[in-house]
Amino acid sequence: PLARGAPQRGVAVAVASVPAERGACMWALHRCCARSTLWPRLSTAARAPSLVRVCNGRAPRMATSSGAGVGDKLSAVRERMAKASEQASPPAEVRLVAVSKTKPVELLREAYEAGQRVFGENYVQELQEKAPQLPEDIEWHFVGHLQSNKCNQLLLQVPNLAMVETVDNEKLARFLNRACDNAGRARPLDVMLQVNTSGEESKSGVAPGEEARALARYVRESCPRLRLVGLMTIGMPDYTSRPENFDCLRRCRHEVAEELGLEAASLGLSMGMSGDFEAAIRMGSTNVRVGSTIFGARG
Numbered sequence: 001p002l003a004r005g006a007p008q009r010g011v012a013v014a015v016a017s018v019p020a021e022r023g024a025c026m027w028a029l030h031r032c033c034a035r036s037t038l039w040p041r042l043s044t045a046a047r048a049p050s051l052v053r054v055c056n057g058r059a060p061r062m063a064t065s066s067g068a069g070v071g072d073k074l075s076a077v078r079e080r081m082a083k084a085s086e087q088a089s090p091p092a093e094v095r096l097v098a099v100s101k102t103k104p105v106e107l108l109r110e111a112y113e114a115g116q117r118v119f120g121e122n123y124v125q126e127l128q129e130k131a132p133q134l135p136e137d138i139e140w141h142f143v144g145h146l147q148s149n150k151c152n153q154l155l156l157q158v159p160n161l162a163m164v165e166t167v168d169n170e171k172l173a174r175f176l177n178r179a180c181d182n183a184g185r186a187r188p189l190d191v192m193l194q195v196n197t198s199g200e201e202s203k204s205g206v207a208p209g210e211e212a213r214a215l216a217r218y219v220r221e222s223c224p225r226l227r228l229v230g231l232m233t234i235g236m237p238d239y240t241s242r243p244e245n246f247d248c249l250r251r252c253r254h255e256v257a258e259e260l261g262l263e264a265a266s267l268g269l270s271m272g273m274s275g276d277f278e279a280a281i282r283m284g285s286t287n288v289r290v291g292s293t294i295f296g297a298r299g
Contacts, residue, residue, distance in 0.1 A: 070107055071114035073294050074098070077277075081288065084281035094281055097141050099273075099291030101126070102298050105133050111294065112138065118162070120289055124150045128157045136160055143232075143289055145204050148172050151179040159183070163190040165232045165270050165287075168206045170218050173226060180225035188227040191219065192270055192287075193256070197233040197248040198241075205233070208252040213259040220260055230268030230287065231256065241276050246283040 068076075077096065085091050099120040100108050108119060112135060121127040122144030131140060139162035142154065146164060148171050155161060155176075167173050173191070180189050195212055196205030206212050212231070219228045233249045235241035249271055257264040270287035272280025277288040292298060 070110040070294060074111055074114045074116055077290055077293055080278055081281060084278040087282050088284060092281075092284070092286055094285060095268075095287045097143065097270075097287060097289045098294050099143060099289050100130070100295060101144075101291060103291075103295045105130055107295050108134060120165075120291075124154050127161075128153065131158045131160065139163070141165055141289075146172060148175040151175040152182055155179040155183040155185065155189070159185075161189065163192065163229070165192040165289075166194040166204065167191045167215075167219065167226075168194040168196075168204050170215060170222075173215070173219050173223050177223035177225045185225065188225055190229045191226050192230045192232045192268070193219070193228070195231050195233050195249055195252050197245040197252070203234055208248055209255070212252050213256055216256045216260060228260075228267070230270060232270030232287070235271075235273045235276055241271065241273075241280070243279070243283065246271050246280055246285070250284055 081094055081096060085094055095118060096116070097118050097120040098108075098111055098116050099122070100111075101120075101122040108130065111119075117137065118139045118141060120141040120143040121130065122142075124142075124146070127140060127142065131138075138160060140158055140160055141163045142161065143165050146154070146166055151172070152175075156179075164176060167176065176189060176191065193212060193215055194205040195208050196203050197208060199207075206215050216228060219226055231249055231253050233241070233245055235245070249269055253267050253269060254264045256262075257267055268286040269284055270289065271283075271285045272278075272288040272290075274290050274293040277285070277290055280288060
């Protein structure tokens with residue numbers, strides 16, 4: 001009804017009555033109005049203090065009930081990572097992948113402005129939609145289950161895809177290798193082998209032991225457009241994992257490295273999520289995937 005000729009004064013009162021802390025609601029109104037005949041009148045009314053955050057063309061800082069925005073939460077995660085890394089033996093540099101599954105682009109942009117450059121997505125379509133709206137220097141990690149028939153569109157439409165962390169079978173590796181050629185990619189695509197360290201049937205992942213070693217050999221010998229950079233495992237349903245899962249991935253890395261004639265330290269370990277990234281770092285993780293602790297719980 002507002003978009004169909006509501007008077008300017010009525011619009012200003014309606015929006016100004018929204019408390020300032022309801023930033024997310026106001027940003028939604030901004031996006032809606034920008035697509036309607038209401039936008040010119042709303043912009044004129046931008047002198048009202050509570051409208052400035054809507055009309056300046058960018059999302060307000062999204063805050064939780066505690067008042068912490070994405071930038072603050074990123075800083076807190078980085079501090080916790082640094083402390084955990086000091087307790088690791090030996091201390092290691094750890095990459096933070098901000099997993100933005102189902103989160104709006106505005107929150108990712110806020111994380112980017114706070115210095116975050118590595119983001120993770122679980123779904124091909126969502127990544128394809130977000131990537132063009134954000135800076136090209138972002139390094140995208142695909143961290144969800146990837147179907148082989150989606151490889152071409154993923155590589156073609158996300159040129160700054162840096163890594164696929166979930167390679168768990170030869171067919172997927174073969175299709176990714178072919179997709180790199182089809183996309184005319186200049187450099188190899190970094191990949192990790194997903195290992196099912198818990199043995200849960202509901203989880204994807206190659207079994208540790210001979211299956212993991214065989215898949216590593218296949219990637220190394222038959223997929224020249226891929227570069228094997230490590231192994232990953234997914235935690236429990238509540239985003240935590242057990243120490244034995246981390247131990248299993250470390251053992252698997254040692255076996256894979258021995259199979260390929262590499263130093264174990266040359267292969268990274270992607271383990272640890274919002275509920276357990278500090279424990280994972282202390283046990284040798286070099287890549288943690290943190291989502292809800294940065295962006296808030298998923299709806």
